[in-house]
């Protein structure tokens with residue numbers, strides 16, 4: 231059977247190999263010079279003073295929640311349609327994830343719904359700049375100020391994206407990035423938190439390293455974690471960062487090609503990019519179906535699969551997760567209608583670094599043939 235067109239792939243350049251080899255040659259695979267270098271260079275890239283590496287986006291989110299002192303029964307408002315690492319990181323602190331619906335046309339957090347869900351227990355807002363688009367941050371910042379809430383920006387899908395000229399991750403208290411294999415830049419597994427607040431940066435770097443004592447190393451100053459990224463991973467991350475512009479260029483090519491080829495197919499909808507996202511970066515190419523498409527999403531992705539095209543379904547939102555619904559009876563009341571709709575109708579198409587225009591055209595032809603044949 232022919233090889234499938236994958237939803238993502240990894241492209242490594244010379245720098246990654248050179249730096250990784252240096253780690254091997256010097257035996258500095260655990261600790262070493264690339265960790266600080268990656269932290270400094272990446273935080274600068276997203277316009278933040280400090281960067282603290284972690285082992286994944288999930289551990290970075292948990293580190294952010296812990297650094298901001300989220301505690302048992304604190305409520306955190308989160309965009310419902312997201313990777314569950316968002317809700318779980320809040321859970322790890324004993325705090326409660328409160329799902330907020332998305333806008334249908336952009337799939338981003340509907341900021342109009344935020345204020346309605348604020349209670350005395352609300353402590354923070356976790357915004358997710360989903361799929362490379364920025365959340366409308368001005369109203370979020372205003373609400374956070376009014377109610378004295380902390381802001382965590384989950385930027386796992388939006389490295390380098392800007393909101394009205396400001397880099398995502400630099401507007402709230404803490405920004406969180408992932409360098410998992412399918413993200414815009416990757417070191418296999420990895421993450422980072424960024425901030426402009428020195429106190430938070432110091433606290434995060436203590437917590438991530440088991441909170442070893444200052445005077446007596448083994449008298450720990452807090453209940454810490456081991457979320458240390460290895461030097462070998464940081465070396466690869468640094469190499470990827472040096473090539474980020476060419477990666478972003480490729481992502482734009484893929485976005486424009488799909489958009490051009492799909493825009494006239496009846497029943498296929500593409501999330502719109504609002505003007506406040508001043509540096510849009512497509513992480514993966516999403517579509518959703520409306521009632522004009524002749525068959526269901528699940529039937530369409532089966533046809534694509536048979537033709538060697540991999541796809542991924544849209545997120546199952548926080549309010550629909552069984553483990554959370556069992557725990558929080560109140561979730562029945564949190565009806566995120568748009569996120570629920572996208573869960574059933576949305577999916578993304580192959581968006582790897584190595585996909586060719588020819589492959590994209592082939593995928594779009596399968597979709598348009600399906601739309602017209604049935």
Ligand SMILES: *Cc1c(COP(=O)(O)O)cnc(C)c1O
Nearest residue numbers: 286287288313315386387408410
């Ligand atoms: C990938 C992702 C995460 C989790 O990152 P990992 O590195 O896989 O732990 C969190 N949030 C969002 C929005 C993501 O896309």
